[in-house]
Amino acid sequence: MSVRRAGAGPLLPGSTLGVLGGGQLGRMMGLAARRMGYRIVVLDPDARCPTGQVADEVVIGGLTDEEAALELAGLVDVVTLDTEHVPADLLDRLEEVVPVRPRASVLRTIQDRQTQKTFLDGLGLPQTRWAPITDDAGLDAAIAEVGLPAILKVRRAGYDGKGQVRIERAEDAAAAWDRVGKRPAVLERVVDFVREVSVVLARGLDGAIAIYPIAENVHRRHILHTTRAPAPMPAERQARAEAIARRIADDLGHVGVMAVELFELADGALLVNEIAPRTHNSGHYTYGAAATSQFEQHIRAVCGLPLGDPRPLSGAVMLNLIGELWRDGDPPWQHVLARPEARLHLYGKLAPAPGRKMGHVLLLDDDTDRALGVAEELLAALTPA
Structure with a gap:
């Protein structure tokens, strides 16, 4: 099979992007890409997946299906990801055929929690105390080293509180x-934090970095509930958070959007919680509240284009819409649509389920405290009695 490499110039509109995984992140990437004039081919087991609904073509197959992934690679000019849960070995195989951004080496470092934490330790970046676990004896040793209370997390494939x-x-x-099925895991010491924040950035092929305003995140039942941006943080602390994220992206040689989640402690310390090598739920506010959304920015980065302007156009609050709201059928959207500052985003998922992210509401308001209050009012109005 011949190897197709991107030339010295960028991939311009008219080129075809391949997306591994058909979820909501791929959908919003696809919408941005199509607006810019690109074609989209997605790999997913379901042709009706959220990304498939906006794609030019769907290759049917799972994220471990090498034959289907190679079929997709033969149809596109560059491959990118909707999820980090793609086997790095599969990306190695695709890189023999077509540019893959981010590269397999990035996923190999990040998708395993132990490898990710070892990488962060190697950079000297602060994180919670942790220890690896592979067997019963290792569990006892980890508790002795880390202390309690602590969170036991499987090394691979856990998200939104799953496997924890x-x-x-x-x-x-x-x-x-x-x-957790006695699967290989890590144990993390629980820390008393003031808030959780995230830095969403994009890194281009040329190494240029564009950083969005830092977001403050609130979780409920391990799922992101609201994001507010910009986060109310002192400028010096923001600069430290940005420097941490920049260091991670540069050292990985990442291309595309990346999110770095951090704990902010009462004394001002910042601890890295997790790295996501893709567009991120906490960056959804950029889709309407920034000059360039994270989704367009990701397309620009993986296509070798100059990065767009990340500056905010408005303060914003994002409210996640979870499957429980669909218990009695479609929620009463008129409550959202009646508000001029609200933007409704639904992901086209056909089967609501508890804990499943079905959409989000974006509230544009420079007074983010007020917007947070409106978000809770809307949630109450949308929640079945």
Whole structure:
């Protein structure tokens, strides 16, 4: 099979982008790409997936299906990702055929929590105390090293609280280990933080970096509930957060959008929580509140274009819409659509389920405290009685 490499110049409109994974991130990337004049081909088991609804073509297959992934690679000029849960070995294979951005080496570092944490330690970046676990003896040793309370997290494929168990007492450890199936894991010490924030940035092929205003995130039941941007942080702390994210992106040689989640402590310290090598839920506010959305920015980066302007056009609050709101059918959207500052984004998912992200509401308001209040009012109005 011949190897197709991007030339010295950028991939211009008319080129074809391949997306591995058909979720909402791929959908919003696809909408941005089509507006710019690109074609989209997506790999997903379901032709009706959110990205498939806006794509030019769907290749049917899962994220571990090498034959289907190679079929997609033969149809496109560059491959990118909707999710980091794509086997890095598969990306190695695709890189023999077509440019893949971000590269397999980035995913190999990030998609395994132990490898990610070892990488961060190597950079000397602050994070919570942690220890690896592979067996029963390792669990006891990790508790002795890290202390309690702590969070037990599987090394791979956990997100939105899946594959995670909090351990308060040593006598609860064995049950927690059983709950995650005794899979390879890490143990992280619980920290008392003031808030969770994220830095969403894009890094281009030329190494240029564009950073969005830092976002403040609130989670409920391990799922992102609201994001507000800009986060109310002192300028010096913002600069430190940005420097951490920039260091990570540069050292990885990342291309595309990336999010770095951080804990902000009462004394002003910042601890890295997690890295996501893709567009991110906490960056959805940019889709309407920034000069260039994270989705257009990602397309620009992976196509080798100059990065767009990340400056904010408005303060913003993003409210996630979770499957429970569909318990009695479609929620009463008139409550959202009646508000001039609100923008409704639905992802085209055909089967609502508890804990499933179905859409979000964006509220544009420079008074983000007021917007947070409106978000809670809207959530109450949308919630079944």
